[in-house]
Amino acid sequence: MSVGVVVFPGSNCDRDVRWALEGCLGLPTTFLWHEQNDLAGVDAVVIPGGFSYGDYLRCGAIARFAPVLEAVQRFAAAGGPVLGICNGFQVLTELGLLPGALTRNAGLHFICEPTELEVRPGRCRWLQGYGDGVSIHLPIAHGEGRYQCDREALEQLEANGQVVLRYAANPNGSVGDVAGLCNEAGNVLGLMPHPERACEALTGGLDGLPLLASLKQNP
Amino acid sequence: MLDPAGEATRAAAARLGVEGVRKLRIGKAIELELEAPDRDTAQRQLELLSDRLLANPVIENWSLEIREPAGGERS
Numbered sequence: 001m002s003v004g005v006v007v008f009p010g011s012n013c014d015r016d017v018r019w020a021l022e023g024c025l026g027l028p029t030t031f032l033w034h035e036q037n038d039l040a041g042v043d044a045v046v047i048p049g050g051f052s053y054g055d056y057l058r059c060g061a062i063a064r065f066a067p068v069l070e071a072v073q074r075f076a077a078a079g080g081p082v083l084g085i086c087n088g089f090q091v092l093t094e095l096g097l098l099p100g101a102l103t104r105n106a107g108l109h110f111i112c113e114p115t116e117l118e119v120r121p122g123r124c125r126w127l128q129g130y131g132d133g134v135s136i137h138l139p140i141a142h143g144e145g146r147y148q149c150d151r152e153a154l155e156q157l158e159a160n161g162q163v164v165l166r167y168a169a170n171p172n173g174s175v176g177d178v179a180g181l182c183n184e185a186g187n188v189l190g191l192m193p194h195p196e197r198a199c200e201a202l203t204g205g206l207d208g209l210p211l212l213a214s215l216k217q218n219p
Numbered sequence: 220m221l222d223p224a225g226e227a228t229r230a231a232a233a234r235l236g237v238e239g240v241r242k243l244r245i246g247k248a249i250e251l252e253l254e255a256p257d258r259d260t261a262q263r264q265l266e267l268l269s270d271r272l273l274a275n276p277v278i279e280n281w282s283l284e285i286r287e288p289a290g291g292e293r294s
Contacts, residue, residue, distance in 0.1 A: 104224060
């Protein structure tokens with residue numbers, strides 16, 4: 001199992017993700033530059049946090065047209081595991097791999113703090129290491145994390161079991177307390193919290209580890 | 220659709236002493252110059268750009284106004 005971490009101009013969690021995957025879990029990890037057309041044979045893709053293309057226009061709006069993401073779309077359609085964290089989640093919604101959109105936090109502030117989340121793994125291949133309904137703590141760090149979709153879409157997502165991560169105390173005004181969403185097939189996960197920042201006891205706890213470790217248990 | 224920046228600005232309008240602002244929404248205006256063989260082509264291309272790149276229809280509405288340069292359509 002090798003993992004590719006997509007790097008855009010403005011990505012800033014790419015090295016943290018690689019540290020979590022390779023340093024903490026021993027998974028060979030390579031960077032995938034936004035201009036490349038292929039995924040260099042990796043078995044899973046992570047789109048990390050940051051401010052791709054300076055967040056110009058809208059978060060993720062320019063990144064969505066990066067050549068590497070055409071390959072990611074084909075990879076996801078074929079069932080390959082794809083994870084979008086924070087800005088990566090925003091990119092996945094702009095790309096249409098996940099529904100809805102992420103908008104300015106209701107309180108207008110950038111929020112950087114630990115949050116409590118409820119996990120509902122369902123079919124999500126990334127969350128099989130957590131029990132159904134367990135509570136975990138992961139840090140968030142975003143200014144535009146308020147998940148938005150219309151009521152009908154939200155009901156559909158709930159009915160399909162795609163709302164796999166929910167805030168216990170909604171920090172940003174997201175509809176349905178949505179913190180993370182999975183696609184119907186279960187291979188694509190997008191979330192605003194940062195699991196890669198919770199993979200070591202010394203720096204933020206270990207609650208993010210089972211998410212990334214799912215790549216080892218469930219190749 | 221909640222517009223927190225618009226709401227914050229509306230509250231500031233009241234602090235400035237203008238109490239009657241019932242609605243204030245903040246969006247973007249994008250100016251672009253496009254060369255196209257005719258108006259229909261320009262319209263189509265601008266609609267594509269508006270729908271797929273400039274706006275996200277999930278959270279934003281858009282409208283389009285075409286102004287031809289002085290001297291009429293370019294060839």
